[in-house]
Amino acid sequence: MLENQSQAEVLWPRLVANKLFRKPSGSHAFVADFPAAAGAAEEEFDGCGSPDADAQRCVKRPRPQQRNKTLKYRLFASTWNVGGVAPPDDLDLSDxxxxxxxxxxxxxxGFQEVVPLRARNVLGADKNRIGMRWNELVRAALNRSSPSPSPGATGGGEKQKVHPVRDGAGGLQSRDFRCxxxxxxxxxLLxxxxxxxxxxxxxxxxxxxVGCGVMGCLGNKGAVSVRFWLRDTSFCFVCCHLASGGREGDEAHRNADAAEILRRTSFPRRHCSSSSPSxxxxxxxLDHDRVILLGDLNYRISLPEAKTRLLVxxxxxxxxxxNDQLRGEVSxxxxxxxxxxxxxxTFSPTYKYHRNSDAYYGCAQLGSKGDKLKRRAPAWCDRVLWRGAGLRQTRYDRCESRLSDHRPVRAAFAVEVDAPWNLNSLRSFFLSERFDDRAKGPADGLFLLREDDHTAASARYAEDV
Incomplete structure (x- = not known):
């Protein structure tokens, strides 16, 4: 027993040191259904050729013979603190x-507390097995009932031409969801x-x-951020878990965490070639075109607990x-x-509930003396914020899952995305050899285009665009 205790005393500072000083290269690794997509993007970048190239920002240059068109998509964003509860195998996420x-x-x-925030989980290696299990359940729910949108219709009620995407074998690609x-x-987990x-x-x-937890750097609190380009528009999504606490002054710790996340989050810079547009x-x-920040932000209501419960x-x-603390920080x-x-x-506070119940923590029906001493007044801890032009929120509500002591919060957005409209595709088609013989036809110079030719032109145009 004493030997095990002595060994633990030796390993404890080593675990802390490994967590604090381990190489950060692995922090940029992630999981995806098609990892080649991440590497393929690197082919578009070349070194700028100057000694300070890695410190320079690539400049967005217009492509020759190109105009931009605006496409509209529907985006679903949600945050859920699952309270360290492992998902059961039969959990259905469809609702x-x-x-x-x-x-x-x-x-x-965005998920928070996919694993219990115990010392061995915070200081040890990341437990990705449960995170992968959540991804499996998400995949099953999304692909169980994802009907293909009818041609000529998209989200938001506006018509838009839809061109089927063909795979390498020439068949239509299924509209399943991919990570x-x-x-x-x-x-x-984001x-x-x-x-x-x-x-x-x-x-x-x-x-x-970015870790903001124990000693200001461990990952029990902090944020995971993701960025990518969708066509010609940059997106950034941030999943946060900020400092907890309902005592007066605890909101200052949450503000400090949020400021640290915005300051310390950074993405790799890429080199660009002066000879090729990029x-x-x-x-x-905040450099991105569209930004959504969600998570258990932990902001509370600055009222006495008894009055808060009465108003709820x-x-x-x-x-x-x-009297909501976050509303004050926004306005x-x-x-x-x-x-x-x-x-x-327009929905009830999402925290804190008894598990498998609709009763708030510390209520008279299910509460105990110990519950009341912990002072967990109801609050809107789980939130979704956004910034940037081209985002319009169309929905903001909560879901009534009883899995944890939080209720999931979800939002829907109509998103505008810039896409290149390449004029070279049409010009090259009409100047191709297939029109050379027809140029000798009608004297007025008007070409007759058969229905099958029109179909071929549309298909080729869709591929080029």
Whole structure:
């Protein structure tokens, strides 16, 4: 017994040292259904040829003979603190992911506490097995009922031409959902999924992890961030778990965590060639075109616990939100989240519940004396924020899963994405040899295009665009 205790005393500082000083190269590794996509993007970059090339930002240059068009997609974003509860094998996520609607193109899912935040989980190697299990359940739910959108229709109620994507064998590719990026840091898991026919337009995925927990650097609190390009628009998604605590002054720790995440999160810079056009490579979170930040932000309501519970029972959301700490940080000049946006909250606080119950923690029906001493007043801890033009929120609500002491919060967005409209494809088609013989035909110079030729032209144009 004494020998084991002595060995533990020796290993403890070693575990801390390994966690603090381990090489950061592995922090940029992530899981995806098609890892080649990450490497393929590197082929588009060359060294700039100057000694300070790695410190320079690539500049977005217009491609020759190109105009931009705007495409619209529907994006589903959700956050869920699962409280360290391992998902049961028969857990059905269809209701949470709203798969019956079947009209979303992108899913951004952030989890917190996928593993219990014990010392061995925080200081030891990341436990990715449970995170992979969550990904398997997400895959099963998304691909169980993902009907193909009808031609000529997209999300948002606006018509848009849809061209089927063909695989290498010439057959139509199924519209299943694929994981673009999945990254876990201790209990924080961020996973992004897109329709299978969109994956070829996703480029340069990258991840960044920032720990703000024990000693200000361990991963029990902090953020996992993901960025990539969808066509010509850059996206950044941030999944946070900020400092907890409902005592007066605890919000200052949350503000400090958020400021550290925005300051320390960075993505690899890429070199660009002066001879070949390239998209810019944003380095920080706020450099991206579209940014969504979600997670267990842990902000509370600055009212006495008894009054908070009374207002929750009355559904007096206005009075509660007037005293919500995060709303103050969003709306006030100099606030930590000033410049960010959040949709109108019309749902009950999402924390803290008894597991497998609709009763808040410490309530008279299920509460105990120990519960009341812990002072867990109801609060909207789980939130979704966004910033950037081209994002319009169309939904903001919660899901009624009883798996943990939090309720999942979900949001839907109509997203505008820039895409190149290459004029060379049409010009090369009409100047091709197939029109040379027809140029000798009608004297007025008007070419007759048969129906089958028109179909071929449309197919070729779709491939070039």
């Amino acid at each position: 949470w992911l709203d798969t019956r609607n079947g009209t979303y193109d992108i899913y951004v899912l 673009v990026v999945s990254k876990q840091m201790v209990g924080i 996973t992004v999924w897109v329709r299978g026919d969109l994956r070829r337009f996703v480029r340069r995925p990258s991840v960044s992890c 998209l810019a490579t944003p380095h920080k979170i 029972e009355r559904h007096d959301w206005k009075t509660l939100l007037d 006030s000049e100099g606030g930590t989240f000033n410049g960010w946006n959040e949709g109108a909250i």
